[in-house]
Amino acid sequence: MNMLEGDVVLVLGGGSGLGLGIARHCIAEGARVAIMEIAEEKLAALKPELGAEVLLFHGDVTSVEDLTACRRAVVERWGRLNALIGSQGIFDGNVPLREVPVERVAPLFDELFHVNVLGYFLAARVFGDLLEDSAGAIVLTSSVAAYAADGGGLMYTATKGAVVSAVRQLALEFAPRVRVNGVAPGAIADSQLRGPRALGLDHFKQSDVPKDAMLATYRTLSLMRELPTPLEYAPIYAFLASRHNTVVTGQTVLLEQGALNRAMLSAPGMTGGVGAGLTPRP
Numbered sequence: 001m002n003m004l005e006g007d008v009v010l011v012l013g014g015g016s017g018l019g020l021g022i023a024r025h026c027i028a029e030g031a032r033v034a035i036m037e038i039a040e041e042k043l044a045a046l047k048p049e050l051g052a053e054v055l056l057f058h059g060d061v062t063s064v065e066d067l068t069a070c071r072r073a074v075v076e077r078w079g080r081l082n083a084l085i086g087s088q089g090i091f092d093g094n095v096p097l098r099e100v101p102v103e104r105v106a107p108l109f110d111e112l113f114h115v116n117v118l119g120y121f122l123a124a125r126v127f128g129d130l131l132e133d134s135a136g137a138i139v140l141t142s143s144v145a146a147y148a149a150d151g152g153g154l155m156y157t158a159t160k161g162a163v164v165s166a167v168r169q170l171a172l173e174f175a176p177r178v179r180v181n182g183v184a185p186g187a188i189a190d191s192q193l194r195g196p197r198a199l200g201l202d203h204f205k206q207s208d209v210p211k212d213a214m215l216a217t218y219r220t221l222s223l224m225r226e227l228p229t230p231l232e233y234a235p236i237y238a239f240l241a242s243r244h245n246t247v248v249t250g251q252t253v254l255l256e257q258g259a260l261n262r263a264m265l266s267a268p269g270m271t272g273g274v275g276a277g278l279t280p281r282p
C-alpha cells in the first residue's frame with residue numbers, strides 16, 4: 001500500500017535532516033511533494049536527486065509573503081494540498097539563561113519563537129483553507145525537549161512545549177475536517193540543526209559534533225543502540241499526514257527511544273534501593 005498515493009504534501013524545512021527524510025519517504029509513499037526551505041544552497045544540491053517532480057521552494061517560514069508565494073506555487077502546480085508537515089527549526093545552543101547576556105535574552109527569544117513556533121502558526125493560517133478543502137492533515141515537530149529538561153536551553157525547550165500546546169488548540173480549531181498532530185523526536189542522525197544568530201552561534205550545526213561522541217551520549221541516555229535516522233522517523237509522519245489516520249488528532253507522539261524510561265535504582269552507581277543485596281528468603 002502506498003500510504004500517500006496521489007496526495008500533495010508540503011514539507012517546511014525539508015532541505016536537510018528530518019524534513020528531507022520525511023520528504024524522501026513521502027515520495028516513496030506516492031505523494032507529490034513540495035519543500036519550502038530557507039537555505040537556497042540545500043535546494044540547489046537536492047535538485048539533481050529530486051528532479052522537477054518535486055517543487056523546491058526557496059522561502060522563509062516566518063514570512064507571510066514567502067508562505068503566500070509558496071501557496072501560489074503549490075496551487076498552480078497541483079491545485080490542492082493534502083498535508084502540511086512542519087519540520088523547520090533552529091537550536092538555542094543549550095546556553096543556560098544565567099549565561100545569556102541580559103540584552104540578548106529578547107533577541108534569542110524572538111529568533112527561536114519566530115522559526116520554531118510562529119512559522120508553524122503562519123503556515124497553518126496560510127494553508128489551512130486548502131487543508132479544509134481536502135480534509136487533510138497537519139503534522140508539526142516538537143521534541144523530547146518539551147517533556148524533560150536539558151534537551152536544549154530554555155528557549156528551545158519552551159518553543160517545543162509551545163508546539164505541543166499548539167497541536168491541541170489547532171486540532172480543536174480545524175476539527176472536524178483537518179487532523180492536527182505532532183511528533184516529538186529524540187535524537188536525530190544527520191541533523192544540521194543550527195545554533196542561534198542572537199548568540200553568534202549560527203555557524204554551529206549538530207552535524208559538527210563528532211558522530212562517535214553523539215552516539216556515545218545517545219547510548220548513555222536512551223534504551224536503544226543506534227541514533228535513529230530521519231528515514232526511520234518518517235513513516236510516523238506519513239501515517240499522521242495520510243487519509244489512513246482517522247483516529248488521531250490533537251496528539252503529539254513522543255519518540256524518545258526510552259530516554260525518559262531509564263533505569264533508576266538499578267543504574268550503575270546506584271544503591272539498588274531498599275532490600276538490594278539481601279538474600280531472598282526461601
Ligand SMILES: NC(=O)c1ccc[n+]([C@@H]2O[C@H](COP(=O)([O-])OP(=O)(O)OC[C@H]3O[C@@H](n4cnc5c(N)ncnc54)[C@H](O)[C@@H]3O)[C@@H](O)[C@H]2O)c1
Nearest residue numbers: 013015016017018038060061088089143187188191192193
Ligand atoms: N536534531 C535533533 O536531534 C532533533 C531532535 C528533536 C527534534 N528536532 C526538531 O526536528 C526538526 C528538524 O530539525 P533537524 O534536526 O532535521 O535540523 P536541520 O537543520 O537539518 O533541518 C531543519 C531545516 O529547517 C530549515 N529552516 C530553518 N529555518 C527556516 C526558516 N525560517 N524557513 C524555512 N526553513 C528553515 C533549515 O535550513 C534546515 O534545512 C526541528 O524542528 C528540530 O527542532 C531535532
